Structure formats: structure tokens, C-alpha cells
Amino acid sequence: QVQLVQSGAEVKKPGASVKVSCKASGYTFTSYGISWVRQAPGQGLEWMGWISTYNGNTNYAQMLQGRVTMTTDTSTSTAYMELRSLRSDDTAVYYCARDIWGGNRSPFDYWGQGTLVTVSS
Amino acid sequence: EIVMTQSPATLSVSPGERATLSCRASQSVSSNLAWYQQKPGQAPRLLIYGASTRATGIPARFSGSGSGTEFTLTISSLQSEDFAVYYCQQYNNWPPRTFGQGTKVEIK
Numbered sequence: 001q002v003q004l005v006q007s008g009a010e011v012k013k014p015g016a017s018v019k020v021s022c023k024a025s026g027y028t029f030t031s032y033g034i035s036w037v038r039q040a041p042g043q044g045l046e047w048m049g050w051i052s053t054y055n056g057n058t059n060y061a062q063m064l065q066g067r068v069t070m071t072t073d074t075s076t077s078t079a080y081m082e083l084r085s086l087r088s089d090d091t092a093v094y095y096c097a098r099d100i101w102g103g104n105r106s107p108f109d110y111w112g113q114g115t116l117v118t119v120s121s
Numbered sequence: 122e123i124v125m126t127q128s129p130a131t132l133s134v135s136p137g138e139r140a141t142l143s144c145r146a147s148q149s150v151s152s153n154l155a156w157y158q159q160k161p162g163q164a165p166r167l168l169i170y171g172a173s174t175r176a177t178g179i180p181a182r183f184s185g186s187g188s189g190t191e192f193t194l195t196i197s198s199l200q201s202e203d204f205a206v207y208y209c210q211q212y213n214n215w216p217p218r219t220f221g222q223g224t225k226v227e228i229k
Contacts, residue, residue: 035218037165037220044208044220044221044222044223045157045159045165045208045210045220045223046220047210047215047216047217047218047219047220049216050215050216050218059215059216060216061216061217062122062216062217095164095165097165100167100170100176105153105212105213106212107155107167107170107210107212108155108157108165108167109167109176109177111164111165111166112164113164114164
């Protein structure tokens with residue numbers, strides 16, 4: 001069965017970086033893109049960006065440009081999201097989510113369990 | 122950037138009643154619209170995609186309609202497990218693949 005398993009919770013100081021992993025199983029990793037979505041406490045869902053697991057192409061939300069990098073390791077079927085220069089308002093649960101199909105326009109059918117990142121001095 | 126606006130913010134419904142949730146896009150997204158359900162402490166779950174197609178395993182009491190800029194999610198007879206927050210998302214013009222702010226369906 002399809003699974004996305006994320007790394008554990010992180011506590012970081014302002015200005016630091018965090019790298020969250022998302023290990024996929026149960027399907028051909030390179031056939032479906034991966035997006036990252038975050039949710040601040042008590043707030044809604046915010047799309048952060050997308051990576052093609054086929055060729056590594058990325059699209060990032062404009063508000064995160066310059067601070068976020070998404071990568072993949074196809075040998076381990078793992079996607080990564082690194083966020084730099086952390087601020088207190090980056091405190092959120094971070095999710096990875098799989099495109100339901102390959103191609104340009106796709107919703108998300110499988111989600112990771114979420115990784116809580118807390119930014120606090 | 123396409124802005125998605127959901128209404129109402131909170132919907133109070135009795136079990137067994139119908140719930141109707143709305144989602145409006147700031148410009149046409151064709152039928153490239155999805156609905157997700159999220160319960161506390163859980164990841165979102167895909168309910169509807171293509172504006173009206175139920176995802177695998179989603180009960181028939183969930184239905185979606187609309188195209189262009191106006192969309193509706195209807196839950197025909199609310200069950201206890203349906204009380205949750207619902208988000209719409211457009212995936213037509215991106216980046217970004219924007220979400221609405223959510224509608225909380227609570228017990229009346």
C-alpha cells in the first residue's frame with residue numbers, strides 16, 4: 001500500500017535551518033510528483049512547493065522563494081524539504097503529499113503523517 | 122495568484138441533516154478543484170477531485186459540483202465521523218496550488 005512516512009518533530013532556534021524527509025513506499029516513486037504543505041497552529045493549509053520526482057524540477061510558493069529547497073533521493077524513494085532562516089511564524093506542521101497522477105494538474109491523494117517544526121528561542 | 126474563498130467559516134448541523142459548503146475562485150479554475158477533509162491531529166484526506174469525482178473509498182453521501190469559479194460540496198446526511206474541517210483547493214493554475222481557508226462543520 002502507498003505510504004509516505006515523514007521524519008520526526010524538530011525544535012529549532014530562529015535563524016536556523018530544518019530539513020524534513022518524506023520516505024515513500026508502495027509505488028514507483030518517480031511516477032508521481034510530491035508537494036509540501038504546511039499548517040500553522042489553528043490555521044489552514046498553505047502550499048509550499050512541488051518537486052518532480054522524475055527530473056527534480058521544482059516550483060516554489062513565491063513567499064518562500066530563496067528560503068526553501070526541495071530535493072529527492074530516488075535511490076531511497078525519499079523527498080526532502082529544507083527551510084532556512086527560520087522565523088517564529090514558520091512554526092507549523094509540515095506535510096508531504098503525492099500527486100494523484102503524473103502531469104501538470106493534479107490534486108493530492110496520499111499524505112504523510114506530518115512533522116511538527118517548532119521555532120523558538 | 123488564484124484566491125479561494127470558502128463559506129461559511131463554520132457550519133452548525135445536526136446529525137442526519139444535509140450540509141452544503143461553498144468555494145469560490147477569484148478566476149476560473151475549470152473543473153480542477155479538489156475537496157479535502159481534515160480531522161484534528163490528522164493529515165487531510167482527499168474527498169473529491171475534478172470538482173465532482175469521489176476519491177477511492179469515499180462514501181456516496183459526499184458529492185461535489187460546479188465549474189469555473191463556483192463550487193459546492195454537499196454531505197447528504199451527516200454522520201458523526203463527518204464533523205471536521207473541509208478545504209477546497211485549485212490545481213488549475215499554479216504555482217501556487219491554493220487552498221481555501223476552510224469550513225468547520227460542527228455539531229449543532
